[in-house]
Amino acid sequence: MRRNPAPYLLILAGAAWLLVLFVIPLISGLAVSLMTGNPQDGYTFTWNWEIYGQLFGPNATTNYWLFLGRAIFYGAAATIVTILVGYPMAYFIAFRVRPQFKNALLLLVMLSFLVSFVIRTDMWAFLLSDQGPVLTVLRSLHLVSKSFHILGTDAAVIGGMAYNDLAFMVLPIYVALERIDPRLIEASADLYGKKSATFFHTVLPLTRSGIFAGILLVFIDSAGDPVTPGLLGGTNTYTIGQAIQDAYLTNQQYNVAAALSTVLMVVLGVILFAYARIAGTENIEDLV
Secondary structure (H helix, E strand, O other), X not given: OOOOOHHHHHHHHHHHHHHHHHHHHHHHHHHHHOEEXXXXXXXXXXXXXXXXXXXXOOOOOOOHHHXXXXXXXXXXXXXXXXXXXXXXXXXXXXXXXXXXXXXXXXXXXXXHHHOOHHHHHHHHHHHHOOOOHHHHHHHHOOOOOOOOOOOOOHHHHHHHHHHHHHHHHHHHHHXXXXXXXXXXXXXXHHOOOOHHHHHHHHHHXXXXXXXXXXXXXXXXXXXXXXXXXXHHOOHHHOOHHHHHHHHHHHOOOHHHHHHHHHHHHHHHXXXXXXXXXXXXXXXXXXXX
């Protein structure tokens, strides 16, 4: 460090950022969950570990496990949808578009982020409503019955999550595709490899790092999203994210909201750690 302090000095900004905006909030959230009290009289730190048994134990009055499982299911389903839609998009931009048009198409992928997340989701609610343009056209073509509806269903929530997070899947995969040496694809063709064999045995393995990064970004964001289920879902699509939001903003049960958030982060951390061990890359540079 004395001979070359530059790397250690450069890492200070990132370390401070993680400390202030990640580590400290995690610790404070855990501390709040161990408090007892109410908004009127205030909260006192009492090491109240019993709150986790009250929320997730067999005698819990609310089935938070159901809400947690539903959030994980929605996050996983939205992640799969973004892969199925985003990979062809990234592949098309990387290999089928002239270089001068690539930046314009990538800008179109990111264009939705210029509009507020809540406004984008609310517009989905308008489009998918019973009197919205989508169902109106489908009914006029007699493709669906008059009683058919989309809002309040699992499909609406998953579709909204996938739409909102699609760019998080397209961009990492595109970067991974751009890093592929074209000579590898040419070599596969020279060895009489079919296009399908070239894709599954050459292109797809080389983009594993992009898929890995995209899955992390989309799954984490979708699993904890309270906005999309709230605007596009109904009573049967209630998730742990909505429970945290209601506990904090509506009921002002800050210790309950903190406990639910802690459990959500622990469960997501375990899932992502297991996924990283199974399908992750050993070289962190592959994710850049």
